[in-house]
Amino acid sequence: MIYIYLLSVVALFPIIAYLLSQKTINKGYIFGFSTIVILFCILIFTGKFSFLGSLKEQEINTQIKSSISKDEAMPSITISEFEKHIEDTLKAEWMQAYINKAISSKKLNAAENLISYSEKYFKSPDEKFIFYSLYTKLRDSKFPAFADSNFILKLEPISECEEFEGKIELFIMDGPNLPIAKKNFENLFLVSLSNLDSSIPGFDLTSVYLNRETTDLKVALRCVNSSLNLIYETSIFFDQNSASNTYKIGSNEWLKKEQ
Incomplete structure (x- = not known):
């Protein structure tokens, strides 16, 4: 930017020399007009509405779009x-716009490169949520067969607990104390969990199935018409080749606790 100011000063020299000439008439008009032109040029090149910045941004935009179209880093x-x-x-x-463009264009190598590079820009909780959503979108595009992964829990009717409020949670064994899926339910003997039941986009059933994780299942029932609380916990190793898994709990498999 300093070079532009220096060039502007240099550009004034011949104008000043012309004005100092004794033969020059209407010096005020010439000086005023010249000053306005030079100030206008300075503002155009360095001011708030400088088109140089816009041109550089357009150039960068073109370069990144070219990389996406070629499906490369x-x-x-x-x-x-x-x-x-x-x-x-x-x-x-x-980066959010570029990643979405790459995924929608099926340029998954470019999308993966953009995601790896841009993670550092998503800093706030809202931005991190957007980033994880982008990662999930890319993953589901790479593995479409697992995009709609689900888990179905079947419960045998319990004579002592005909009406109940239930809660189901799935955790990665030896992983963070954050469920990959959870749901509250009432009086249901067939409970379905999907990726929509995860706490964080990408940390979900699809992630478990693709990474072949062993999962801890925790189910709790509160019987409405009695003083019973029922608890069931176990570890499950899912079918690695399936995006849908089912597990059944028998009526006599619950651990009973008084409320």
């Missing part, structure tokens, strides 16, 4: 220019 020079010229507050928004 961004060149290092494009990354460098993106870091330098795009405002920090806009980087996550830009």
Whole structure:
């Protein structure tokens, strides 16, 4: 930017020399007009509405879209220019648009590269949620057969607990104390869990099935018309080749506790 100011000063020299000439008439008009033109040029190139920034952004945009269309990683020079010229507050928004474009265009290699590179830009809780959603969208595009993974729990009727309120949770064995799926239910003997029942996008049933994780199942029932609480816990290793798994709990398999 300093070079533009220096060039502007240099550009004034011949104008000043012309004005100092004794033969020059209407010096005030010439000086005023010249000053306005130079100030206008400075504002156009360096001010708030500078088109240089817009041109550079368009160039970066074209380069990234070209990488997406070729389904390849961004060149290092494009990354460098993106870091330098795009405002920090806009980087996550830009990357979100590019990732969505790559996924919708089935350019999954480019999408994976963009996701790996851009994670650092999604910092706030809302931005992280968006990032995990993008990751989930990419994963489901790569493994469409597991995109709608589910788990079905079957309960045998219990004579002592005809009306009940229930809660089911699935955890990764030896993993974080955060369920990959959970649901509350009432008087149901067939309970279905899907990826929509996860706490965090991407940390879900599909993730468990693809990574062949062993899962801890926890089910609790509160009997409405009696003083019983029923608890059932076990570990399950799912069918690795299926996106849908079923588990059944017999009526005599519950651990009973008084309320």
